[in-house]
Amino acid sequence: xxxxxxxxxxxxxxxxxxxxxxxxxxxxxxxxxxxxxxxxxxxxxxxxxxxxxxxxxxxxxxxxxxxxxxxxxxxxxxxxxxxxxxxxxxxxxxxxxxxxxxxxxxxxxxxxxxxxxxxxxxxxxxxxxxxxxxxxxxxxxxxxxxxxxxxxxxxxxxxxxxxxxxxxxxxxxxxxxxxxxxxxxxxxxxxxxxxxxxxxxxxxxxxxxxxxxxxxxxxxxxxxxxxxxxxxxxxxxxxxxxxxxxxxxxxxxxxxxxxxxxxxxxxxxxxxxxxxxxxxxxxxxxxxxxxxxxxxxxxxxxxxxxxxxxxxxxx
Numbered sequence: 001x002x003x004x005x006x007x008x009x010x011x012x013x014x015x016x017x018x019x020x021x022x023x024x025x026x027x028x029x030x031x032x033x034x035x036x037x038x039x040x041x042x043x044x045x046x047x048x049x050x051x052x053x054x055x056x057x058x059x060x061x062x063x064x065x066x067x068x069x070x071x072x073x074x075x076x077x078x079x080x081x082x083x084x085x086x087x088x089x090x091x092x093x094x095x096x097x098x099x100x101x102x103x104x105x106x107x108x109x110x111x112x113x114x115x116x117x118x119x120x121x122x123x124x125x126x127x128x129x130x131x132x133x134x135x136x137x138x139x140x141x142x143x144x145x146x147x148x149x150x151x152x153x154x155x156x157x158x159x160x161x162x163x164x165x166x167x168x169x170x171x172x173x174x175x176x177x178x179x180x181x182x183x184x185x186x187x188x189x190x191x192x193x194x195x196x197x198x199x200x201x202x203x204x205x206x207x208x209x210x211x212x213x214x215x216x217x218x219x220x221x222x223x224x225x226x227x228x229x230x231x232x233x234x235x236x237x238x239x240x241x242x243x244x245x246x247x248x249x250x251x252x253x254x255x256x257x258x259x260x261x262x263x264x265x266x267x268x269x270x271x272x273x274x275x276x277x278x279x280x281x282x283x284x285x286x287x288x289x290x291x292x293x294x295x296x297x298x299x300x301x302x303x304x305x306x307x308x309x310x311x312x313x314x315x
Contacts, residue, residue: 012131024133026242031107032138033058033114036068037075044069045180057114059138063185068105068141070148073173081151090154094147101144107137190221191285193308196228200307209280210234212273214292216257220285236277251276262291267298274299274314282312 001008040047041055041063048055058066078098085091108127110119126132152173156166179186195201205211211233213222218239226235237257248254253273256266274282282301284292286308293303296312303310 023243024127027127027134027136028108030059030062030065030136030138031109031111032068032105032141033066034106034110034112036066036138037070037102037141038072040069040071040176041066042183043067043180043185044176045178046176048180054113061114065136065138068138068144069177070145071173071176073169073176074148074152077155077169077173078148078151081155085154090150094151097147098144098151101140101147105138105140105144190224191287191308192221192224192228193285195283195307195309195311196225198307201229201232204304204306204311204313205233205281207232208234210236210278212236212277212279212282214257214282214284215288215290219258219260220288225283236279260290262295264294264298266291266295270295271299279314281314284310284312286310 035054036058039051039055041058042048042052043063043066055066056063078095082091082095086095103121104123104126106121106123108121108124110117110121123137127135127137152170156170160166213220213225213235216222217237222235223238226233244254251273253266253269256262256269257273259266273279282292282296284296284303286305289310293310296303301312301314303312305311
């Protein structure tokens with residue numbers, strides 16, 4: 001807590017900048033599903049295709065948030081531990097933690113198989129509160145996973161003449177958790193051009209200059225690029241939260257920067273944005289340039305192609 005306190009302070013300090021109702025609307029997009037702990041999603045290797053019609057709808061069709069899968073084997077171990085070891089203090093702590101996290105992870109209304117049943121859930125009472133209105137409920141399950149791991153470890157550690165059988169059962173449970181490495185879900189790689197991995201950027205940028213990197217914000221890898229250079233330049237973007245600074249949310253061109261179909265109609269908007277933000281240079285990822293070279297060319301800017309990027313000096 002002491003070591004991470006500066007990070008936690010600034011995280012919580014920044015929660016009040018955006019409208020609370022907007023945050024509640026955003027976090028409501030990813031409710032946990034009652035079947036998620038039992039059914040594998042596309043990110044899991046074994047069994048994902050059997051339930052794909054159902055699991056694809058979990059957390060509003062967002063597999064990255066549907067991370068509650070444990071599988072029937074490990075869940076059965078938890079159930080056996082709860083029933084047979086209830087008198088132990090560990091069971092009386094761990095089992096309620098799992099159940100409470102499960103209930104909270106389901107969000108404000110019960111979802112089963114991706115369908116909203118309309119049934120009220122306890123998270124409805126907590127979600128409107130400060131700080132908690134910024135919480136995505138399905139992530140409570142991360143704490144349940146820790147408790148489940150401890151339960152399995154305690155179950156294995158108990159002296160038993162069937163120790164080998166118990167280890168074999170757990171091995172099967174772990175096997176069911178192996179990720180589906182053939183899925184595109186695991187294949188993403190940040191664009192990391194040589195322009196930033198070498199000193200090439202120093203030949204085109206002066207220290208402290210303001211840069212617009214495209215693709216914009218979370219659509220690209222601009223934060224990695226800036227980190228590669230030791231924060232050599234400033235940027236008019238970034239992504240550490242779904243909440244953007246108020247001045248950018250109100251900017252008339254902000255939404256267009258995320259567009260994958262930039263066109264001639266964006267030329268004047270881009271001109272005004274570059275002036276408004278006092279941008280010194282625009283850097284475009286060659287592999288994901290889209291229509292931005294056309295827009296920047298419409299401003300009369302000439303690119304220098306080097307190290308996997310296009311560099312435009314704004315002047």
